[in-house]
Amino acid sequence: MKYIELNNGFKIPMVGLGTVGLNGNEGKELIKDAIKVGYRLIDTARMYNNEICVGEAIKESKIERSELFITTKLNQTSYNYLKAKEDIEDSLHKLQLDYIDLLLIHEPYKCSYDMYEAIKEAYLDGKIKAIGISNFNEKCYLEFIESCGMIPMINQLESHIYFTQEELRKKMLEKKVYMQAWSPLANGKGDLFNEPTLINLSHKYNKTPAQIALRFLIQRHIGVIPKTSNRDRLVENMNIFDFELMEEEMKDLFKLDQNKSVTSWYRNDWF
Numbered sequence: 308m309k310y311i312e313l314n315n316g317f318k319i320p321m322v323g324l325g326t327v328g329l330n331g332n333e334g335k336e337l338i339k340d341a342i343k344v345g346y347r348l349i350d351t352a353r354m355y356n357n358e359i360c361v362g363e364a365i366k367e368s369k370i371e372r373s374e375l376f377i378t379t380k381l382n383q384t385s386y387n388y389l390k391a392k393e394d395i396e397d398s399l400h401k402l403q404l405d406y407i408d409l410l411l412i413h414e415p416y417k418c419s420y421d422m423y424e425a426i427k428e429a430y431l432d433g434k435i436k437a438i439g440i441s442n443f444n445e446k447c448y449l450e451f452i453e454s455c456g457m458i459p460m461i462n463q464l465e466s467h468i469y470f471t472q473e474e475l476r477k478k479m480l481e482k483k484v485y486m487q488a489w490s491p492l493a494n495g496k497g498d499l500f501n502e503p504t505l506i507n508l509s510h511k512y513n514k515t516p517a518q519i520a521l522r523f524l525i526q527r528h529i530g531v532i533p534k535t536s537n538r539d540r541l542v543e544n545m546n547i548f549d550f551e552l553m554e555e556e557m558k559d560l561f562k563l564d565q566n567k568s569v570t571s572w573y574r575n576d577w578f
């Protein structure tokens with residue numbers, strides 16, 4: 308596994324497991340399998356309603372805590388400073404952890420600044436190792452860093468071959484804010500796995516279209532958190548560090564950018 312150093316010196320694995328829809332015994336066993344095959348980053352959120360399942364998987368995997376990197380996210384139900392403080396404790400309890408590696412504000416909310424006060428406090432208390440935001444588009448991001456009092460370490464965004472968000476990535480680099488891609492496989496939409504450019508490259512490098520799509524991201528220092536409920540694909544999605552796309556090939560992949568979300572969930576008018 309490769310790691311990237313965040314702007315506070317803390318290191319994050321470049322590939323993690325997304326856990327939307329993973330729950331119950333089946334979800335728990337899959338997360339344990341992911342840890343067994345080498346995943347070290349697990350991405351959950353209070354919104355996914357599966358922190359208990361993630362916590363049980365971690366405990367049963369019997370892996371050293373320091374080897375794992377656990378992300379969770381607060382949403383608008385943590386609507387003010389006190390509620391956010393309470394919910395951080397609740398997440399720690401559900402995950403059965405003494406600290407959370409990364410805590411994000413799930414989307415830009417009117418109460419983001421209040422929430423962030425509680426997040427910063429927990430960070431300074433050592434209950435959180437890195438803090439960040441998610442789905443903050445350029446306008447929200449620039450406004451937020453103006454007055455949030457501590458530059459976030461991460462902005463987790465929808466990003467894949469059809470929606471690269473390259474301009475925002477470059478803007479964030481100025482402050483060493485690391486971009487992590489959610490839906491790095493475009494949520495399996497837009498016929499990504501049959502995309503001719505990906506298929507051609509997959510033949511050249513003896514990789515799958517999914518591996519080429521993920522490589523396109525990590526080669527630009529973007530972390531990825533693909534979700535799969537298939538055990539073979541768990542291994543496939545991690546196995547992306549033994550080849551390198553050429554500059555011209557990266558340019559060809561950029562030509563697929565439609566500069567818009569493929570998910571119905573993403574809104575560009577947040578906040």
Ligand SMILES: NC(=O)c1ccc[n+]([C@@H]2O[C@H](COP(=O)([O-])OP(=O)(O)OC[C@H]3O[C@@H](n4cnc5c(N)ncnc54)[C@H](OP(=O)(O)O)[C@@H]3O)[C@@H](O)[C@H]2O)c1
Pocket residue numbers: 324325326327350351413441442463464488489490491492493494495500515517518532533534535536537540543544
């Ligand atoms: N911060 C946010 O607001 C936000 C929003 C959305 C998602 N997320 C995070 O990002 C994670 C990933 O996003 P996502 O679940 O929307 O989409 P994704 O990872 O881009 O795509 C998942 C889809 O691709 C399929 N798949 C995965 N690996 C594959 C492979 N190697 N070959 C073929 N198909 C493959 C999966 O099916 P199988 O399961 O059948 O393999 C699933 O249908 C989420 O789980 C969540 O943790 C964050």
